[in-house]
Amino acid sequence: MNAHAQRPEDQAPRIGESVDDLVGDVERLEAVIAGWDESQRTLAFAYRHAIDDLHKNALRKLIASVKIAPGALDALREAASDPLVYAVLRHHGLIRASLQERVEQALASIRPMLASHGGDVEFVAFLPPDAVEVRFVGNCDHCPSSTLTFVAGVKQAIEEYCPEIKDVRQVKGSGTAQGKVDYVSPFSAGLEAKWRLATTLESIPEQGVKAFAVDGAPFIFSRLSRVVSCFRDACAHLGSPISGGVVAEGRITCPRHGFEYDLMSGECLTAPVAQLQAIAVRLVGERVEIRFEG
């Protein structure tokens, strides 16, 4: 389809559409632009920045003129609780990051360390006035040293990003995390690391291996029930793909020189100093998402 053609739905009012829908539109167009040559891309992004500046200045003036009215600040806060309004104001730097977003940023800062142990951490709840709950998932949930990791890493990161939080609590067990990334940029050019849909839970064989590429990068997935691990499809020995290796008893053996790895932790059982490169992974319902720099 011609990306410039106006679709029938473009003519309809868009009020009420979700951030995800609108972001999806932006990302589809960005994918088209990414295929253009450099001069066309430069022009497209210059045009976008000009429109951004226009909107930012108009919004800034709008906020400055209405916030002097009685009760306007409360009304603005209420308006900003809408995810779309929040996302646009955040994009323009006109609103401070929400507590939930800052907690997510704090957790993101520590995820690479947890991922190297085949685990992850998720935001569970904000407990007013100054406490949050988090939960370890994957291997970290079973790791005897997780309490230590929690105190040394997650708590410190949250306190750094959210100084107003005085109490960080670890909760155990499964359940539905209330937390999710609140802020989805509606202007995603210059993409940061983010969660990407990789595959579905049922497509990963229990205690087996599924090889899958995300944005052209190859990964392997394995799972024990609903605990999913993900690693770069590259042996820690010489970097050869490991996905074709023999899988047995929760281990995979590299087809090239026989290095053996634990499929949950990525630990190398042949050379303990080596390790598969772990990728943070999370389940959203039956969707398996991973977080990495594309």
Ligand code: FES
């Ligand atoms: S490349 Fe895998 S064992 Fe050598």
